[in-house]
């Protein structure tokens with residue numbers, strides 16, 4: 658019977674296997690790298706949807722080509738690997754970080770429940786397993802500590818005063834947008850209409866009406882912060898309850914540099930964490946992949962609820978200023 662690891666090695670060369678099914682390899686597009694190549698920048702996995710993944714983005718075309726070759730070659734015939742504990746892994750099954758095997762039949766059943774095609778479901782499940790595998794390397798390769806974020810900001814903003822912070826943040830929005838500012842419960846009843854105002858009005862009022870806002874703009878006349886009232890203009894605000902500021906920096910750098918999500922601003926919430934304001938994903942498929950990835954990294958999946966309240970710059974939290982610390986020019 659075919660051994661998928663031999664097939665993989667036939668395509669990417671020697672593999673430094675880290676588990677039965679995944680290891681580091683030389684990137685098939687290494688010649689195109691524009692930054693220094695580290696030993697752990699590229700990984701190959703043969704379970705689920707067989708995948709070569711590199712942290713560099715300049716090699717994408719060649720990695721894509723090698724990936725098609727890999728999937729095609731491994732997909733030629735069914736295979737089985739006996740794992741050290743005696744469990745058997747078959748083609749299309751996934752070896753999870755816990756050591757448990759996710760059988761391909763479960764992937765098929767989940768696809769049916771979620772209304773996705775099986776191929777996309779397998780890619781999503783593989784993404785979870787692979788993200789768990791490359792997470793330690795990601796935090797090392799994309800290091801962006803808080804102090805460095807302050808220093809790297811194209812515009813020096815972190816020392817600006819409260820009013821300036823707020824006005825600077827308002828400029829992220831197109832002028833016609835209606836934005837909500839309030840406290841978490843300033844929403845849902847007709848009297849809350851006063852918390853939904855166009856950008857030009859907020860310039861006059863300042864952040865006095867609350868500590869929170871949303872990454873989404875709302876339809877004019879809204880009095881409720883619900884997904885149905887969002888007007889389609891939105892940011893993806895990346896946040897985490899568990900990651901420290903320095904770790905969040907790595908997630909932002911990865912999203913911005915590797916995945917090319919446009920970063921507009923980073924906000925210090927005056928608590929333990931940072932929020933990254935990015936352009937929202939272009940479509941549902943990219944969004945569901947991103948959601949899975951960010952959840953594995955320790956981000957909060959509720960950030961994909963577009964009416965989720967987030968900290969607004971220029972307001973004070975227990976005497977500390979919520980402020981922008983990195984701003985795109």
Ligand SMILES: [Zn+2]
Nearest residue numbers: 684711713716
């Ligand atoms: Zn590469």
